[in-house]
Amino acid sequence: MITNTELEYKGDLYPTAVSSVQQEADSVFFHTDNNVILKITVLRDSLIRFRYTTKGYFSNDFSYAIDKSQSHGYNFLELIEQKTFYQINTSKLICRVSKTDLKILLTDLDNNVILEDELGFHWEENYNFGGNIVKMSKVSHDGESYYGLGDKASHSNLKGKRVENWAMDQYAFHKDQEPLYKVVPFxxxxHNRKAYGIFFDNTFRTNFDFAQERRNVTSFWAEGGEMNYYFIYGPQMADVVTTYTHLTGKPEMPPMWTLGYHQCKWSYYPESKVREITSKFRELQIPCDAIYLDIDYMDGFRCFTWNKEYFPDPKKMVAELAEDGFKTVVIIDPGIKIDKDYWVYKEALEKDYFCKRADGPYMKGKVWPGECNFPDYTNPEVREWWAGLFRELISDIGVKGVWNDMNEPAVMEVPGKTFPMDVRHDYDGNPCSHRKAHNIYGTQMARATYEGVKRFAYPKRPFIITRSAYSGAQRYTSSWTGDNVASWEHLWIANIQMQRMSISGMGFTGSDIGGFAEQPSGELYARWIQLGVFHPFCRTHSSGDHGDQEPWSFDEEVIDITRKFVSLRYQLLPYLYTMFYEYINDGVPMLKPLVYFDQEDPQTHYRTDEFIFGNHILVCPILEPNAQGRRMYLPVGNWYNYWTGELVSGKKELWVKTDYDQIPIFIKEGGIIPKYPVQQYVGELKFDEVTLEVYYKLGKEKSFLYEDAQDGYDYNKGRYSFSTFTFNGKENQLIIQQHKEGKFEIPYSKFKINLHGLPFQVKTIYIDNERAAADTIQFNGNTLFIDKDFTELHITGA
Structure with a gap:
């Protein structure tokens, strides 16, 4: 491993003085005496790309991470030469490039330093493999904090940490373990309450050191490839996250059923066991939308086959499960069994689609089926072939989702748990070794799977979930955090991982509820369910080695808690669906760490437990056994205790008492929370009213409600409904205005409005400027029924 101390070795090479400068449209090229070129590209006024080469020319510019559909453009770009530096000005930033050594200084328009090079760009030649080990070091200021980098199992603030990005199968990983399954080098x-972002788009093994080895230095480096990074200026963390999410892309709307509760185990078989599980959910009235089939559904673990002893008629089974509201999701791994009688293997062999070693033979490795070859998903022709393999599963049998596992890629019984580094990849026409392709292998598999499922599920929307991912994978797939452990420590880890993934562009993520390895106590499982229902992806999954992990595997109290919280999730589906819409359209993370919510408050910079779910719900899980409550931090604003209705002011720590069947949940004042009736699965019920939980505030607040057909693509043709609710509370009145967009005809006719915290007795009610007569409106205490298409509700007090 390269250490930061090695960064100072005399073997390192540095840019020398600038010899020439040229501007071409949005880019400025700086050439040095020793053949280094720095290309600075202004993509937006607050988004600048820095790309270095040491060989006098740039290789082909190609990235799997960048969303090419995103348009870029700046308002202002100016290049000025000063005595000792060149200066690039945009409407939001000043970038100075030193004439003597190419060091970068970035400031805002008031010359406040945002980011500055320490050693800056430097490199050392990689004599083992060729090319360079490329390095960058920046000044780390006192009080500076660092966040992001995907699902790292460490404290949310990375100051003082070193992390490694190398996709690896890490069964039963532990706190602070590096590396893990995903690579998000962002x-x-x-610093000084101003946020910026760095996206180091390099798929080789990368490392980040946040002032661990040297107190005032943050550095990042890669074992090959280019020093190629994007600088994003906020100054709000929200601006940074949104810009990064636009840069690397967003998914399409998921079908609503994917936001329901999912049940999984390694493995549910035979068919009678699957039916036993699904029947029990319906019997106990615990809502559930998806049942998963792990590797044992296959014939000898051969992908795209069925074990006919366990599942004699999969099409019939899948159809009957669907009638009961269960969508079937099946696992597909990358390892293709070497078997001359196996049709998938024969096709790939005939077409030469498997990865090869440097000297020509196919890469061979052991996974579940035994000896396997592995498709090269970085080849577009292979991806097209792979997509076509899903025809039978999706079109004929009726499977609704596909789960990609072992795609780091994982290989058993070898020292590095993966491919040898000499394996060759097409890399979309940019041939390379596995050193470069390793970190994006899983993403390209998920991409090929997505393209196949989408093709054959049409006109419905696809559902893909992957274990391994690189930045940009969110365009194709959801994800989960891999093989965690049934422990209280892992409950803490899961909470942080979800917050971190959400601000790292990959919103549709969850953990294995209850833990994959080992067996949770009933209390741990209950506490994990209470947290997991507030994660975008919500699935119980276990290895089954230590016993069962269905909700009824524990006592009646756990069953009741599971039912209560899963039912709450189903009530909140319109709220969660709206969160997705904001994520997909505006790049807004669905889970917001407290530092994202209020970066001005230094108390939030090291908070790990509390998070904002959507825009108006504050969640704080219980992370210790035998808890009667917990201390937590309420951020800025006033918050209603969800269970008691008590209004509490924020920016302070407080003790919150909770029962076993509760966790601390608070609603931001002014928030309007939409709720559906509890359903056992999405689409089970036709209902005529939707509830709006309205929390009084003295002042203004906006809330949103997005709805469409819950599946399909008509929303792209304007057939959606997007309501903006503007709440305006005054001392003796409140006004709610609704502005609607879209052409979707909502199937229900009215809202049931529950008023919380109203400080006055209702005297008169006006709907769309007309006073509502007592005999024309249902009003009971603080509950009011109103036509869904109202434009203004005006309530005055006595």
Whole structure:
């Protein structure tokens, strides 16, 4: 491993003086005497790309991470030469490039330093493999904090940490373990309450050191490839996250059923066991939308086959499960069994689609089926072939989702747990070794799977979930955090991982509820369910080695808690669906760490437990056994205790008492929370009213409600409904205005409005400027029924 101390070795090479400068449209090229070129590209006024080469020319510019559909453009770009530096000005930033050594200084328009090079760009030749080990070091200021980098199992603030990005199968990983399954080389820095982001788009093994080895230095480096990074200026963390999410892309709307509760185990078989599980959910009235089939559904673990002893008629089974509201999701791994009688293997062999070693033979490795070859998903022709393999599963049998596992890629019984580094990849016409392709292998598999499922599920929307991912994978797939452990420590880890993934662009993520390895106590499982229902992806999954992990595997109290919280999630589906819409359209993370919510408050910079779910719900899980409550931090604003209705002011720590069947949940004042009736699965019920929980505030607040057909693509043709609710509370009155967009005809006719915290007795009610007569409106205490298409509700007090 390269250490930061090695960064100072005399073997390192540095840019020398600038010899020439040229501007071409949005880019400025700086050439040095020793053949280094720095290309600075202004993509937006607050988004600048820095790309270095040491060989006098740039290789082909190609990235799997960048969303090419995103348009870029700046308002202002000016290049000025000063005595000792060149200066690039945009409407939001000043970038100075030193004439003597190419060091970068970035400031805002008031010359406040945002980011500055320490050693800056430097490199050492990689004599083992060729090319360079490329390095960058920045000044780390006192009080500076760092966030992001995907699902790292460490404290949310990375100051003082070193992390490694190399996709690896890490069964039963532990706190602070590096590396893990995903590679998201993007971090957010926060200094003087101003936020910026760095996205180091390099798929080789990368490392980040946040002032661990040298107190005032943050550095990042890669074992090959280019020093190629994007600088994003906030100054709000929200601006940084949104810009990064636009840069690397967003998914399409998921079908609503994917936001329901999912049940999984390694493995549910035979068919009678699957039916026993699904029947029990319906019997106990615990809502559930998806049942998963792990590797044992296959014939000898051969992908795209069925074990006919366990599942004699999969099409019939899947159809009957669907009638009961269960969507079937099946696992597909990358390892293709070497078997001359296996049709998938024969096709790939005939077409030469498997990865090869440097000297020509196919890469061979052991996974579940035994000896396997592995498709090269970085080849577009292979991806097209792979997509076509899903026809039978999706079109004929009726499977609704596909789960990609072992795609780091994982290989058993070899020292590095993966491919040898000499394996060759097409890399979309940019041939390379596995050193470069390793970190994006899983993403390209998920991409090929997505393209196949989408093709054959049409006109419905696809559902893909992957274990391994690189930045940009969110365009194709959801994800989960891999093989965690049934422990209280892992409950803490899961909470942080979800917050971190959400601000790292990958919103549709969850953990294995209850833990994959080992067996949770009933209390741990209950506490994990209470947290997991507030994660975008919500699935119980276990290895089954230590016993069962269905909700009824524990006592009646756990069953009741599971039912209560899963039912709450189903009530909140319109709220969660709206969160997705904001994520997909505006790049807004669905889970917001407290530092994201209020970066001005230094108390939030090291908070790990509390998070904002959507825009108006504050969640704080119980992370210790035998808890009667917990201390937590309420951020800025006033908050209603969800269970008691008590209004509490924020920016302070407080003790919150909770029962076993509760966790601290608070609603931001002024928030309007939409709720559906509890359903056992999405689409089970036709209902005529939707509830709006309205929390009084003295002042203004906006809330949103997005709805469409819950599946399909008509929303792209304007057939959606997007309501903006503007709440305006005054001392003796409140006004709610609704502005609607879209052409979707909502199937229900009215809202049931529950008023919380109203400080006055209702005297008169006006709907769309007309006073409502007592005999024309249902009003009971603080509950009011109103036509869904109202434009203004005006309530005055006595």
């Amino acid at each position: 971090y957010i820095g926060l």
